[in-house]
Amino acid sequence: MSITLTQLRSFLAVMRTGSVTSAADELVVTQPSVSAAITALSHELGTPLLERSGRGVRPTAAGRAFTPFATDVIGLLEKGRQAAGEAATSAERVLRIAAVTTAAESFVPALMRAFSLSHPDVRLALSVGNRSRVIDLLISHQADVAFGGRPPGDPRIEARAFRPNELVLISAPDDPLAGEAPVGPPELNGRTWLLREPESGTRSANEDFLAAFDLDAETLTVGSNGAIREAARLGLGISFLSRDAVESDLHAGRLSEISVRPGPAAREWHVMSSSVGPPRPLVDAFMRFVTAA
Numbered sequence: 001m002s003i004t005l006t007q008l009r010s011f012l013a014v015m016r017t018g019s020v021t022s023a024a025d026e027l028v029v030t031q032p033s034v035s036a037a038i039t040a041l042s043h044e045l046g047t048p049l050l051e052r053s054g055r056g057v058r059p060t061a062a063g064r065a066f067t068p069f070a071t072d073v074i075g076l077l078e079k080g081r082q083a084a085g086e087a088a089t090s091a092e093r094v095l096r097i098a099a100v101t102t103a104a105e106s107f108v109p110a111l112m113r114a115f116s117l118s119h120p121d122v123r124l125a126l127s128v129g130n131r132s133r134v135i136d137l138l139i140s141h142q143a144d145v146a147f148g149g150r151p152p153g154d155p156r157i158e159a160r161a162f163r164p165n166e167l168v169l170i171s172a173p174d175d176p177l178a179g180e181a182p183v184g185p186p187e188l189n190g191r192t193w194l195l196r197e198p199e200s201g202t203r204s205a206n207e208d209f210l211a212a213f214d215l216d217a218e219t220l221t222v223g224s225n226g227a228i229r230e231a232a233r234l235g236l237g238i239s240f241l242s243r244d245a246v247e248s249d250l251h252a253g254r255l256s257e258i259s260v261r262p263g264p265a266a267r268e269w270h271v272m273s274s275s276v277g278p279p280r281p282l283v284d285a286f287m288r289f290v291t292a293a
Contacts (some may be wrong), residue, residue, distance in 0.1 A: 003044050005077070008070045010037035011049060015067055019056040068139070068156070075141025076277045083280060094123045095282055098143035100201060101225055103269065104128040106244035107163070108147055115289050122282065132199035138272055144283050146272045149201045149242075158275045161268040162291045166243040167205055169258040170228075170250070172235040178256030185213035185260060192218045192237035194228045206240050209264050229255060240264060 013023035014034065024031045042049050049063035059067065082094070099108045104126065112124050127137060135152050137143040151159035177183050193210065196203040202225075210217055220237055222228045225245045231237060233254055240263075249255040271290045273283050 003041060004037075005074070007037045007041035007044075008074055010034045011041055011063075012067070012070055012074065014038065014050065014057060015059060015063070018058070071140050072156070072276050075274075079141055079277060079280065093121060093282055094125060095286055096125050096127070096142065096144045097146070098127045098129065098134045098137040099147040100131050100134050100149065101128055102149075102202065102242045102245045103147040105225060106242070107269075111290060111293060114293065115286060118289075119285070130197060130199045131201035131204075138274060141274060141276075144273065144280070145286055148270055148272065149205075149267055151270050151272060156274060156276050157272050159270040159272045160287060160291050161270050162293070163269045165267040165269045167240040167264045167267065168243050168246060168250075169238055169240050169260050169263070170232045170246055170255045171238045171258050172233060173253055173256050175235070175238070175256050175258065177258045180259065182259040182261040185209075185215060185262070188238070188258075188260070189216050192220055194231050194237040194239035195219050195221050196225070196228065197221065197223050202241060205264055205267070209240060 009027065010023060010029075010033075013026050014020060017023050017026060020031050020034050020038075024034045027034065038050060045062070045066065047062040048060050049066060050057045051060050097108070097112065108126070112126065116122065116124060127134075127143060129137070131148055131150075134143070134146050134148055135154075135157075138146040139154065139156060149165050151157060171178050177187065193206055195206055209215075218237075220231070222231055225241060228239050228241060229246060229249055232239060233249075238258065246255055250257055271287055273287055
């Protein structure tokens with residue numbers, strides 16, 4: 001079998017973009033070269049990987065099954081290149097971190113600073129996104145470690161819980177339900193709920209709560225934690241957010257907390273790394289640092 005990197009990169013580009021044309025644009029090559037690479041790859045594997053779908057293409061069952069393996073090959077080669085460079089030179093090392101928005105806006109910067117103080121030769125790079133984006137960065141080996149809430153249950157990812165992630169129901173400071181006395185979920189019927197964008201873990205937590213108690217609710221999609229905090233402050237709705245994201249606003253009186261019993265299930269923050277390929281000492285050192293902090 002003589003599968004080439006060009007074939008794998010062409011296939012993965014089509015999987016990302018959904019068309020040969022877009023894949024060619026991304027790779028800065030011609031469309032015929034992308035088509036030829038995928039045809040050759042399909043021949044090597046003995047089965048078609050893509051099929052026509054309208055004006056674009058979609059993966060066959062074989063294509064979907066092959067995708068994670070192709071992703072790991074390309075990602076591991078990049079990690080190998082990085083490891084070789086680190087072994088061959090005393091130049092600064094780089095640790096690529098991905099974090100969901102809430103974590104990136106609260107405790108991750110402090111962890112990064114503390115780690116940098118004890119590892120001054122390491123340069124840290126941070127990418128921020130919703131849960132789906134962060135997991136994709138880790139699985140595709142574009143990030144070395146990641147911070148998020150609920151781990152995906154993928155065997156290619158090692159996840160370690162390291163701190164509680166309490167969800168609190170925020171509202172305007174003058175909300176009539178805010179206060180020390182807990183309320184039951186039925187008392188929240190008819191309220192407007194502020195939700196993050198699709199694929200957000202926080203959005204999923206709110207939707208799970210609404211579904212669990214069959215609440216009648218209007219929903220308003222707001223694109224960031226900051227926007228949700230401001231909308232809640234102005235009385236446009238309520239929402240579960242991580243206490244890490246709203247602690248300062250609650251303390252300053254810009255928001256109030258509605259105590260709900262029962263509330264969402266207990267959650268934890270996790271630090272994650274890839275379990276595919278040989279361990280990288282720098283990644284292991286960072287994972288140990290976070291879980292011991």
